[in-house]
Amino acid sequence: MKLWTIAVFEFQRYFKWKQELITVAILAAFLVFSALWPVVKTWLDNDYKIALVSQAAAPKVSGYSFSQIPADSAETALSGVGDVWDLVVQVQDNKLVMTAQSSASWQDKLTPELQSWLQKQRIGELPLTTEQKEIVDNLPDTELVFLKKDSVQQNKEQKLVSGGLLLLMVVGVFSGFGFMFTAITTEKQQRVTEQLLTLISSKEWIDGKILGISLFCLKSMITTGLFFYIMLQAISMMKGKGFFVLPISPSELASALIFVSLGLLIINSFMAGFAATIDDPNHSSRSIIMFLPSVPLGIVFSAMDNAEGTLMHILSLFPLTSFAAMPMRMATVSVPWWEWVLSLVLLIACLFWLKNAASRVFELGIRMYGKEPEWSLLLKTFLFARVKE
Known part of the structure; x- marks a missing residue:
């Protein structure tokens, strides 16, 4: 119950209904304007x-x-x-x-x-x-013959979906970086740790933060995705092409949501644990480590032009990259069901292991003031040691 209370607090800390309603109203007005623009343009243009x-x-x-x-x-x-x-x-x-x-x-x-x-x-x-x-x-004619009738061609719309998913993941990752880093370091500098630890355990504290900020990051991704989707509709209607339908099925969309949500939990677990070890964010040389979660996105981006390749197969199964690679792979090619299940199981297992490791590091770092734990102690705590209450 305390975990959910903290999660709701962290989510509401950044979520403002008035701001969200204004954003939705602006997007709706923009969509209406886009639908009417071809008529206005035809009327005004000479x-x-x-x-x-x-x-x-x-x-x-x-x-x-x-x-x-x-x-x-x-x-x-x-x-x-x-x-x-x-x-x-x-x-x-x-x-x-x-x-x-x-x-x-x-x-x-x-x-x-x-x-x-x-x-x-x-x-x-x-x-x-x-x-x-x-x-x-005239240019010479070309003919492309497919031996497999059910093969999926990576056309422009599919590339658009893959690129859009990657962009939304970047939004989610860097949203988590900003909010998690700010929340933990601010609380540590303001010396509210002692008061919080008398009311809740460090595990409840970090779990609530991870869940609440991950929910807000997911909300940011959905809002950004909705904005770009409306932009696509606007461009399509302005060109007189009618309603634009994304080439992604509901099952693929649900799968992407599952993998991305788990990926956000993994990334924010790492960020929460490591941010607690930073004493002064203005002078610490460790802040750059917080950008490590962006590395998997860069690796997946470099391999997304060949969704059928061996590298993309590996990335879609490896838990530290599968949250980004599997949704983009599913957007372009047909993925066997057993690979999807295996990737999901490995991702969940990695989440539980990393969350426990991050909890140990969080508990180590959140109690330290005036200094930062040594790298050797940090590594030992992350991999093996469990800090006593």
């Missing part, structure tokens, strides 16, 4: 009027209205730049001459389109046969 001095067919570019005029009317068109025409385009000695009243960003989009248009005109004037022109104009 096509730029382009006078093309050429007999060749004008290119079709969205947002630009081309009018072809004869060469003898070029001077008249030039005199109307800024009033009648936004741009006058002439071809002189196989070179594009574009006349505008002033420089503008919309010209950067139009220039490559006109260059491609002129290049096609010049290729068409070359003494090439029909077959040669087709070779110049």
